[in-house]
Amino acid sequence: MDLFSNLKSFFKTSGTIIDNNVFRLHYKVTSILLVAFSILVTARQYIGDPIDCITSQEKGIPENMLDTFCWVHSTFSLPDSWEKNVGEEIPYPGVGTTKNGQKRIYHAYYQWVCFVLFLQAILFYVPRYFWKSVENGRIKSLILGLNSPCLTEEVKNNNKKLLVEYLVTNLNNHTIYFMSFLFAEILNFVNVIGQIFLINCFLGGEFSAYGIKVLQFTGWDGSLRYDPMIHVFPRLTKCNFHKFGSGGSIELIDAMCILPINIINEKIYIFLWFWFILLATLSSLSLVYRLVIIFWPRSRFLVTSFRARLVSHDHLYSVLSKFKLGDWFILDLLSKNLESLNFKDVVNDVAERLDSVKYF
Numbered sequence: 001m002d003l004f005s006n007l008k009s010f011f012k013t014s015g016t017i018i019d020n021n022v023f024r025l026h027y028k029v030t031s032i033l034l035v036a037f038s039i040l041v042t043a044r045q046y047i048g049d050p051i052d053c054i055t056s057q058e059k060g061i062p063e064n065m066l067d068t069f070c071w072v073h074s075t076f077s078l079p080d081s082w083e084k085n086v087g088e089e090i091p092y093p094g095v096g097t098t099k100n101g102q103k104r105i106y107h108a109y110y111q112w113v114c115f116v117l118f119l120q121a122i123l124f125y126v127p128r129y130f131w132k133s134v135e136n137g138r139i140k141s142l143i144l145g146l147n148s149p150c151l152t153e154e155v156k157n158n159n160k161k162l163l164v165e166y167l168v169t170n171l172n173n174h175t176i177y178f179m180s181f182l183f184a185e186i187l188n189f190v191n192v193i194g195q196i197f198l199i200n201c202f203l204g205g206e207f208s209a210y211g212i213k214v215l216q217f218t219g220w221d222g223s224l225r226y227d228p229m230i231h232v233f234p235r236l237t238k239c240n241f242h243k244f245g246s247g248g249s250i251e252l253i254d255a256m257c258i259l260p261i262n263i264i265n266e267k268i269y270i271f272l273w274f275w276f277i278l279l280a281t282l283s284s285l286s287l288v289y290r291l292v293i294i295f296w297p298r299s300r301f302l303v304t305s306f307r308a309r310l311v312s313h314d315h316l317y318s319v320l321s322k323f324k325l326g327d328w329f330i331l332d333l334l335s336k337n338l339e340s341l342n343f344k345d346v347v348n349d350v351a352e353r354l355d356s357v358k359y360f
Contacts, residue, residue: 016140017145017336019131019181022286025279026188027128033275034121037268038114042263043288050261051075053239061253064242074108075237075257082231091256092236098254107237109202110261116202117268120195127187132181140332142166146342160342164349167330171354174326181329182290189283196276206232211273229270233262265356293325300328308335310344315351322354 053066077094080102090096094105144159145151151159200207210232241253292299301320305313320328335343 016091016137017142018139019128020286022282023128023131023185023188025282026181026192027125030279031121031124032277034124037272038121041117041264041268042114048084051257051259053255053257061241061243066239066253066255067257069241070239070255070257071111073112074106075238075239075259076104076106077234077237079103079105081101088326093230094234095236095238095256098240100239105204107234107259109204110233110259110265112202113261113265113268116199120198123191123195127191130187131181131184134177134184138177139330139337142330142334143337146338146346149339149341156342160245160346163334163346164353167346167350168353171327172324175324175328176326178326178329185283185290187284189280189287190277192280192283196280199276200274203232203269207269207273211270211277214270214273228295229266230262232269233259233266235259235262272289300325300332304328304332304335307332308340308343308347310340311347312344315348318351319347319354 049067051067051071053070078096078098079094081090081096082093084090084096085092087200123197134351137275142163144163145155146159146163196207203210214229235258237257237259239257242250243253244250293303297320301317304320305316308316319331323331331347334346338346
């Protein structure tokens, strides 16, 4: 709790809604998760040392020096030893006798996991930052306290009059406002797809099918199991260290290194695989919904009437028949923020004002 207590400020909800639930999954939930994971992998006091290397005592290598060297210069696994019999041919999958010219897979990613996770958290917040900069508190200014049911009649009527005047005066002037939000939604979708490819490159092409392999692994027979997570995040690897011997010749120290940090890493990335797939799916559905809103005008009436059930359908239809896409978007955001009775009165007043204007 002490470790993550500083993240509680991110969970504070704003009194003004300027987006939707899928949008909030990106900048609020995902960014918080990535920052929390970044903190977790750096909390060595909670999970032990990130690396511990084993070698013969007579080699005369200080333990801390070998650990530091192998952490900085990265460790490696032997692909030839992945699927050999543990306890008979090899001590652990990927760990075996090193031969000249033998293929090696080096694991340097664990040095960068905390930084990459933090970078990902920033990238998930970029669309939110863009939208907040464009939105610039417009909806908050338009609410005028009408989100509260406890207003005096005088204040309520004056504020409703101001809001109606704004909507009528600025009719058909909100297209850029809507297009900016649409661009932010597209950024969310592009970002999550790009993040999947980023992690896949970061983990040497192993992330794209990582979740599928783990699901397949859970259904295998116990005697045939080969954990795919230790292929991506090995818990035991090798490290070669060269030093001068007593006679001046170069000696090779062939060490095995335990990576406790990978117990955390493998769980983080299996969660991120499923989470990013879910997020990409929801984001794509959100864009499909937005396309329906754009190309099927009646859908705007259906959405707003469902959200604001107290509003007269005749008045709402009259208003939306004169509103363009950007105007509807402003009205839809207001329906999320205004108290239902106040929103009903605003729609009724806007309908009357628009009907009274001859050029409409």
